[in-house]
Amino acid sequence: MVPPFRIPTTRMVQPTPLPTPCPFEKRFPSQLVRDDAFFMSLAYNQAIDAWRQDEVPIGAVIEIGGEIAGAAHNGVEGTKDPTAHAEILAITQAAAKLGDWRLEGATVYVTKEPCPMCSGALLMSRVKRVCYAVPDPKMGCLGGATNLNDLPRVNHHLELTGGGVLESECRELLQAFFKLKRQEPEG
Numbered sequence: 001m002v003p004p005f006r007i008p009t010t011r012m013v014q015p016t017p018l019p020t021p022c023p024f025e026k027r028f029p030s031q032l033v034r035d036d037a038f039f040m041s042l043a044y045n046q047a048i049d050a051w052r053q054d055e056v057p058i059g060a061v062i063e064i065g066g067e068i069a070g071a072a073h074n075g076v077e078g079t080k081d082p083t084a085h086a087e088i089l090a091i092t093q094a095a096a097k098l099g100d101w102r103l104e105g106a107t108v109y110v111t112k113e114p115c116p117m118c119s120g121a122l123l124m125s126r127v128k129r130v131c132y133a134v135p136d137p138k139m140g141c142l143g144g145a146t147n148l149n150d151l152p153r154v155n156h157h158l159e160l161t162g163g164g165v166l167e168s169e170c171r172e173l174l175q176a177f178f179k180l181k182r183q184e185p186e187g
């Protein structure tokens with residue numbers, strides 16, 4: 001059966017409001033100095049990519065043996081998946097790359113302190129060290145609101161660097177995003 005031909009009717013399409021463009025630029029750290037600021041700069045750039053997709057600007061990078069094993073940004077809105085946090089996506093990438101769920105020797109750089117879910121995932125994936133830029137006293141579970149690393153019977157502990165690495169840059173990015181979001185008319 002051929003469906004009957006219908007003359008297309010023009011529809012009134014409501015213009016979708018464009019996301020507020022990101023006013024921040026990516027960082028270009030020297031490739032020669034692979035220190036905490038270098039890897040956090042890459043996490044920051046991931047956060048910029050998140051904003052450009054109208055996502056909360058949080059980025060994560062996983063370093064193993066001086067190389068990048070995972071790099072991701074928050075993608076909760078686009079994927080409509082509440083677990084699509086930067087850390088979770090980066091952990092999945094790194095595990096696939098290593099072919100092992102144990103991310104031994106890994107350092108995870110993330111622009112904001114990991115939430116309960118991500119802090120748990122970081123412990124479960126046995127990463128060596130977590131370096132986060134902005135402490136989160138509300139939801140952070142690696143020192144901000146609480147510290148899963150201090151669970152008395154857990155036998156894997158993370159080395160922690162909380163705050164101090166690109167902290168003001170990452171905080172400014174988050175605060176600017178939420179400020180603009182509050183100003184946007186409700187869609």
Ligand SMILES: [Zn+2]
Pocket residue numbers: 085086087114115116117118119
């Ligand atoms: Zn999280």
